[in-house]
Amino acid sequence: MSSSKEPQSQVPAGSKGSWSSFLKSIASFNGDLSSLTAPPFILSSTSLTEYSAYWAEHPTVFVAPAKEADPEKRALLVLKWFLTTLHQQYCSRSEKLGSEKKPLNPFLGELFLGKWLANGDSDLGETQLFSEQVSHHPPATAYAITNNKHAIELQGYNAQKASFSSTIQVKQLGHAQYTLTPPGSSEKEKYVITLPNLHIESLIYGTPFVELEKTAKIVSSSGYVAKIDFSGKGWLSGKKNTFTACLHKASEGEKKPLYTIDGQWSNTFTIKDARTKEVVDKWVVNDNKTTPLDLAPVEEQDLYESRRAWKEVAENIQGGNMDAVSAHKSRIENAQRELRRAEQSEGREWERRFFNRIEEQDDDPLFQKLAAELGISGNLEGEKTGGIWRFDAAKAADAKPPYHKIGGEGLGITE
């Protein structure tokens, strides 16, 4: 007999069979999550290209480091910003939709573009988002978030490698780089960020949610290192999403912490000065509303913008009309296959709108130095990310639709 405290299955009555076949299929799949066929109740109408927005849903926290003159406090503010993104990155679907869902698998060239407006804050300026699916096989998304007023740029690209060991385990490939120009300085300061591993909990009950694992690191050109350790359901606290973080000088090591942070990334965490043991800052997720991303109305969007391209699919997922969902998905997939065939026979490649594929040896030396400190290499990951991707600010300047000459052809739309 099951005790009343044990979680009950939340799988809808009509989906029990398809859920258990889904669970069986993941136990033996090939590592590409997009290839999994999941039952309708777990499908999301949001594409993975949208997830890039999670990096800056608190624009004031995103720009705060650029205003700080003290390098040590600046490094702390970058760490704080990174930690404040985690709730949105890893919890927001579960909180909004009742569980983690399977996102739409972006097509090559799919775009998600928008901005966070200053909303009356005269000092904030506009923060712009460029997110683009730069590879389809393997799937990889590149993003850049810029704030010109504060000369900040975050860019990165990522892909996921999944495996199965009692549940879905996900390794994130790729990394992020945050660049600013300190007040009064003319030299850029760069922070390179590695991404944590994650796994899915509560799959069996039909209420999957994300838990983070292992570590993430941030190293800076100013000589600071932040290490974040994720312990999931903390051994001491017994609470989910538990972590500890520590900021130290690269020259001094972890034994001489400057600041320590602990708590739950999905709830509350506290920042302490490690020298005085004093609490210097606290973050409470519920006290900090996110700023909604400002998007062009769907009719005015480019055909390759995510919400416009997936409109029919999304509406039919929401309406539960799965035949129409697969019809529209197939339309896009077939048109994309056709396009790839044509490109191949003409010996050319799809032109990325905002990003370029680069050779590692041609990369920014500042980035290369920090990557070496972290032991990461674009070349080693390149196979899983379709290459090494860098934002092209010139391509983004004054960008407005239409973003591609090709029109509806690649989406199976004839107009």
Ligand SMILES: CC(C)CCC[C@@H](C)[C@H]1CC[C@H]2[C@@H]3CC=C4C[C@@H](O)CC[C@]4(C)[C@H]3CC[C@]12C
């Ligand atoms: C819900 C279950 C049954 C299906 C599996 C869904 C998989 C594809 C989902 C679940 C959680 C998702 C991750 C959640 C958050 C992020 C952070 C973001 O910055 C990049 C994408 C990434 C890393 C997602 C990739 C896709 C992901 C791993």
